[in-house]
Amino acid sequence: MNAPANLKYTKSDEWFDPASGKTGITDYAQGQLSDIVFVEILVDAGDTIEAGKPIASVESVKASAEIYSPAGGKVAAVNKGLSDKPETLNTDPFGEAWMVQLEGGAAGDVMDAAAYEKYCEERAH
């Protein structure tokens, strides 16, 4: 399982990059959802959002999930190209498939990579 050390993680499997303000879903999340076929970003640039509020909706072949913001702040940008290539959420969840970029984002209830890895391992059993 992949969880870059520079990111922060939520219990609902989103990541937040304090340096860039970007957010997305984790490798663990994409694995659980399996083949993702649809993504819709629910916020627009300029919106102010709170941590824990829905920012995206994702559908795979078998499941659907609401994605919650790991941080609060002003939306600087959304990944507009993502909806045309939802499969990148499976192939590159921490990179190309970022969802929303926050400006001055304050992380909500998050943990570091080590704690998140442990949290994922616990759920595997």
Add this chain to the structure above:
Amino acid sequence: MTYIPISPKERDDMLGTIGVKSLDNLFDAIPAKHRFPKLDLPTALTEMEAADELSGLANANENVRSDLISFLGAGMYNHYIPSVVDHMLRRGEFYTAYTPYQPEISQGTLQAIFEYQSLMSALTGMDVSNASHYDGATAAAEAVNLAYAQFRGKRKKVVVSPTLHPQYRAVIRTYMQGMELEVAGDDPNANLESNPNDLISQVDDNTCIAILQYPDFFGRVYDYTKLIEDVHAKGALVCVVANPTALAMFKTPGSMGADIVVGDGQPLGIPMWYGGPSVGFFTTRKNMVHKMAGRLVGETVDNKSQRAYVLTLTAREQHIKRDRATSNICTNQGLIALGTAVYLSLLGKKGLRQVAELCYQKAHYAAEQLSKIDGMGLCFTEPFFHEFALCVNRPVDEVNAHLLEHGIIGGYDLGQDYPSLKDHMLIAVTEMNTKEEIDTLVEVLSEVANG
């Protein structure tokens, strides 16, 4: 009479395996004071008696094949149904099958729905069709749900043309209660002779969708291209409610730029059956397919490299998305959709066009003859398909009572929905109406006019 194939001995053996004494002991969890109520229902009939009872009820009706001549349409039409349609629907492998959740053993239903989707897309000029809704009215209401979801709840106004079928408008209003959307435009006192483009005055930047009918409720055919363009300029979607028979000859709503085309598939080989079941077709643009409600069949391959079909994008639907789904719908009108597919396959390119032109020709003959009657006249001058509004200059219920005495069901009383159309009836003519029937109608109405 029941259909239970367990003998008393088998029953006792099974109770023994379960470890209870009697059938009644299986129900101990049910509160004793309400257990085993005595139902006040008639005693059971045998099959022979039931067949007789049901024949009696059916014969207590006067039907439009053998008892009455009908000029009633208004959303449900008396068309010829080729014999093959029902023969296919009577195949137990089709009608006693479940929803095709197990594609390995449901390819019959799945491919038939895929073909239905293809036929409806071809007919409406749209990219994709779902596997169908309950009827035309609920399909129109689902179009509003789609539009509401498309704008993520930010646009809360629905503009409905006053010339949309009154019952469709009523259903849209019922569906919208929970969301508390504003419904505008469907004023019964609206000027019905105005240009349909005037509807644009109701469309604003809070509008998620405008809904038009084609041909409209009075049978009139307009090219909505300009109106659709103008609604798009305001950022809203357009849904066109279409008559599928008319689409065999008239320009498609798809080619006019509509975002959603829905309608009732009953004219395509489905009996009127006193109002249902019919089938609501729902077609849209490919980019809105993820927001569309209802089942959807897609092409794929199986593990033997055979072309096959599956229910796809199921994560949009209620059983997975639950309270975040666009709609709670979890059936389609499977068997009825199959019926329309068989009908369209049989009639095909030439046959369906022929049916449409027969309707057109006969309706125009009827309109011309009726408008010659003193004191009666056509209400509108625009091109029409197979229905038209006729002014009869006296209460429609009186006119229809007189017609019924002559074995004729007259037109729909437009005054019930539109105060300005008091004393007007909506007359529908299909390929089922012979010249002789039309001439009889003209004759009896002439008597009414002169009496």
Add this chain to the structure above:
Amino acid sequence: MANVSSTLNAKIVEPTIFDLSSPGRTGVTMPASDVPETALPPKELLRSDLPLPELAEVDVVRHYTRLSTFNYSVDTGFYPLGSCTMKYNPKINEDTCRLPGFLFTHPLQPVETVQGNLALMYQLQEWLKEISGFAGVTLQPAAGAHGEFTGVLIMRAYHKSRNDVKRTKMLIPDAAHGTNPASVGMMGMTVVTIPSDERGNVDLKALEAACDDTVVGMMLTNPNTLGLFDEHIEKVIELVHGCGGIMYGDGANLNALLGIVRPGDLGFDVMHFNLHKTFAVPHGGGGPGSGPVGVAAHLVDFLPEPLVGIIEDAEDDLPPLYGFVKPAKSIGRMKAFHGHFGGGLVRAFTYIAMHGPDGLKDISQYAVLNANYLQARLRDTYKVPFDRICMHEFVAEGRFEGSDVRALDIAKRLMDYNFHPPTNYFPLIVHEALMIEPTETENKDTLDAFVDALIKIAEEAKTQPDLLHNAPSTTRFGRMDEVKAARELVLCCWLPENYDENA
């Protein structure tokens, strides 16, 4: 417009109706026009082409007949599909619903000319009231989910009529069908999920904590989706009523209750029926269904319009005159016209008429007998997580200690034994659920053969798990590439690109 299909190289088992098209063929010849010709409207209003297929009648018949043979169906085999009540569909119903008097009546005909239809509908309303213990019934909803939506609209309208507008929460157990929360989502209300206790009942503590004056009501399936009758049903209803909520019954599982208990007597306020489950209306490959709704006395005024009523009483030798009536505070219309009359109501009427009170009770007793028999024979092989006397269905776990076989694999393997699989994606609260509902119309031989197959499959799971992973292997079609379907989204086909109309 042609879609680029990447299934181009796949083997075609049955061509589509478009593949089979050939220019100039037709399956029907319509009569020539018998009226003087009118000019067609201006060309700008007409379409230039109609890209429909062209086939002769025999080709259409063979095509759809071949397709039908690719289907599993009740007429060809056992369908132990939990929550779906796939019982035998009596053939007489197919005849009665096609009587010309029913087929060829228009929904807007004068009521004097359709007294047979209206008498049937009136009688069916009365029978469903009697069977369920409710004061009013609408036949209009087109399917179970449509009935649910109707019921929730009625609940909302009732609170609104009392100016009780702060109620926005709907209580729904974790075992519920997905339609329940989806119906609530369509209303802009919020769902509060109530857990189940260790015996599969509603957790009373959690329910009590959730009951307050913001509750619209509760939507409960009883027996629930585990096939269990809630042992505290009266207490559950008392709690919901206690906070001013309305009790909604999901009638999906009514096949367990006919002549056994009436939901209205238990205190339910609203319930939808599924005529296509309980009253043997065939499922039609996924519809049409029929979902009448029954309500208690205080909700009758909110029913959809119109209902069938008696508009002139019977007199001497004259029968009553039936017609349409509008409830005083009606929520409005749910669909055009009067519900699924021919396909749903006539068949259900025939079925109820042929059963009578004793026959209806037999249905439920034998449905419950068959389910308990299967449960008793299978519980040593498949774990039954909530193991007590069940109603018309039960849920087992489709997984084994130390094996990677899943419920889905067992389901697919059952097809090789010529059985339709049980429901296996549901209920969510059981891991790898196998939800089994035999119905009352199966004989003991079939039930035994099904048990034998499941026991054999459990053995195979240990000895040859790949048999299950790769199942089905004896059916005409194998497992599908569902990812491909969803990613490539080929949703329709067209006439071939080189189709020459004038050939």
